[in-house]
Amino acid sequence: MGKTGFWSHPLVESAGYFSVVVLCLVVSMVLFELVTKYKNWEEIRKGNFSVAMATGGKIFGVANIFRHSIQQHNSLPEMLGWGLFGFTLLVFAYILFEFFTPKFNIDKEIEADNRAVGFISLTISVGLSFVIGASIS
Template identity: 35%
Template sequence: MSTFGMLTNFSGMNAYLATGISYLIGILVVGAGLLIFSILTQYNDLDEIKRGNVAVGLATGGLILSLSNVMRFAILSNNTTIGVLTWGGLGILGMIVGWWLFDKLTPQFRVDEELSKDNRSVGIMVFSVFMAISYIVGASIS
């Protein structure tokens, strides 16, 4: 088996190496999801959290937990790095679709605006929407 094949297929790989690669992929996918959402939102996530915006903290925390949950299922259900990355990417896509749907299904207000105004009830809803999507995506993976 080629070196590339050894690094892309977890079967027969040293358990420590497989764990390290899975960990690295998980962190990278969660980081990519956070980066994508920081670009999509109309506010600066880190600045809002730094100033004590609980609603943005809840939404961001929900995103981190939900992407991590998707990665859990992706890692447990796949024995290749490509499979893990594919499902991680679909997890990010699911979060984007969920964010968009939540925004469209609540025409009475803009999610971004309410989060930037520290509307904690919207923060809790966004947290919950992200987690719900992660359970659905996770179940579809396994």
Template identity: 35%
Template sequence: MTIVINIVVSVVVIFLLQYLGMVIFSWMTPYRDMEELRKGNMAAALALGGKFLGTAIILGVAAYTNDSIWFMMLWFAVGYACLIAAYWLFELVTPKLKVSEHLQQGNVAVGALLCFVFLGIGFAVSSLII
């Protein structure tokens, strides 16, 4: 019975962390992610999907490599901070490219590139989790 409770608690915590991560990312964008998705904005969808997958990669590795929920949450926080830093660094190193404006305008190339930045950071940071 204890193992079932541990699994249920872990799954609930994972869902909550993933949701919280997406909410924080949506606060960072000057446009409304869900509104852009309803419009069919593929660029915004790619960027949001990259955020989701990057977050999920870090969260999955943190859950797999830690026996403690607290350590899993700690490593997730570290990895998530790296994803946020990657977003701001991407903005910084592309000064002539206002990323959020291009995403809102539906620039799929920018959305795809940002998606892969998030995936790459997710994989790279997850390799640090021990």
């Protein structure tokens, strides 16, 4: 069918990108669950606002990276590759955040519902997602 076929219809392409990004978000949340010392969804269920902010920042950050990747790349595999690369940089940034704060443990502070640390974690994830997104464009 070529370029005008079913698979190149904007609705089909949008559904494809959406599906892939949702799957990547699920995978990224599983990976962040492994990286953090606390159980994200258990803490959120208990009302830990700091964990909710930190997790929300990660979700926003991953989605924003993939937004940039979708805008700048012409194929699903290319978008996926750059998006995953951007996600890897975001995980690396989280590890650096922990490393550059030796006076206290980020994960312990967030688990203890230290909202200042939760907010900084959110801001770092969101802020760096814009930088990462611009760099993969």
